[in-house]
Amino acid sequence: MNRTRAAAAAATLATATLALSACSASSGGLPDLPAPTFDEVTVHDPSVVTSGEDIWVFGSHAASARTTDLMSWTQNTMSVADADAAGLFDDIRAELAETFAWAQSDTLWAADVIELPDGRYAMYYNACEGSSARSALGLAIADDVDGPYVNQEILLKSGMWDEESENPGEIYDATIHPNTVDPDAFYDADGDLWMVYGSYSGGIFILEMDEETGLPVEGQGYGEHLVGGNHSRIEAPNIRFDEETGYYYLFLSFGGLDASGGYEVRVARSEDPDGPYVDAEGNDMSTVMGAPGTVFDDGSIEPYGVKVIGGYEWADGSGIGGDQGYVSPGHNTWYDDPETGESFLIFHSRFASTEEIHEVRVHQMYMNADGWPVLSPARYAGESLTAVSEDDAAGTYQVVLFDKIISPLVPTSVEATLEADGTVSGGVEGTWELGDDAAVTLSTADATYSGVVAPVWNPTAAAWTWGLSVVSEGGVPLWGRQAVDA
Secondary structure, three states: OOOOOOHHHHHOHHHHHHHHHHHHOOOOOOOOOOOOOOEOOOOOOOEEEEEOOEEEEEOHHHOEEEEOOOOEEEEEEOOHHHOOOOOOOOOHHHHOHHHHHHHOOOOOOOOEEEEOOOOOEEEEEEEEOOOOOOEEEEEEEEOOOOOOOEEEEEEEEEOOEOOEOOOOOOEEOOOOOOOOOOOEEEEOOOOOEEEEEOEOOOOEEEEEEOOOOOOEOOOOOOOEEEEOOOOOOEEEEEEEEEOOOOEEEEEEEEOEOOOOOEOEEEEEEEOOOOOOOEOOOOOEHHHOOOOOOOOOOHHHHOOOOEEEEOOEEOOOOOOOEEEEEEEEEEEEEEEEOOOOOOEEEEEEEEEEOOOOOEEEEEEEEEEOOOOOEEEOOOOOOOOOOOOOOHHHHOEEEEEEEOOOOOOOOOOEOEEEEEOOOOEEEEOOOEEEEEOHHHEEEEEEOOOEEEEEEEEEEEOOOOEEEEEEEEEEOOOOEEEEEEOOOO
């Protein structure tokens, strides 16, 4: 995302440009694309902001990195310990001393940076005690995206046990009041600034903000509740407006972030930035929370939201690392390219057989015929949506069948064939039909899926092939990548 007032305007290009590229390209097979080159970085809980040609991500522990192509990244900072040396702050410990003291922590959680209308950069920093919801969320401002940031003030606190909360007259209760972390500031279609935030505890909340100062509009307390509560494992909210569909999309991470936590990204949508947000089955997300008296009750939240990505493995993968698949991918941000209109989801992920090691990953994001986002089944490697013929799309695929169970036990791909006669055989059975602009519909006995067929890079085969990304009416995705001829 551009993370400026022009961000919403850039979003409108996405669907129109994708359709144009599909119509204007030839349908004579895969485009001639070079093999990609990747340079990896480590930024947990990335959040995007742009500055000139540079696309930056800021995250937890004061980590940050930048890129110009979403493939080759340069690490800027990795921890609070090196933030001063990199110029992010002059003295981060002194600037944010009140925050560290309140949160009883020596590190920071998921920072968010956005450009204000006057060209300054607002960093919404936050820290949490970790085993409780004792947290502080504040604002620091810099003239340049890479600092130095100067603290303004703490905006919100949580975890003040047996004391009055930010809502006047209400004693803090972690089952209904938020944990004040994981901020995401964004501009709506009218250029008004908002901030959505929250993790576990009482759920996800949203505040109207003053775009001149970067501060919350006075008198809102914690703001308006959007989803979650009773300590359900829902966090990392992120909102994107799509002018083509007219919806605001609320991305959320369900589950636990570590390798055994089953972290995954889900989405709901609304016609207004402050909700109500609903999923593909029309469920009001404000009612989605853990059962009363429970902690981390995944069973209560599993059925809801449209799943975008979760952990998975390719049966024909390399056997280790990201080429094999993802473990607990989540805490996303988004970026809309203002020139091409292409949209991307950026997140961190752990990987097969690498334990808690995590890196930034970028996947191109498309909108299906029902107005729900579907994610490319492979990391972004420089591809664009292009025309595809039935002969192109037909073939044998490795297919990942996702579900809505929050679990570290991830699905492994199975082999299925999109036959030339429009049937699907093998590990998936049903029918398929190619529509306009690379759109595809796949029907099984249980569901109908809608999405796209687009080029993807297969790192195991070191070759380009066709990728399939669709999602059902119930919000369950299915991915595939076509087998590469030897």
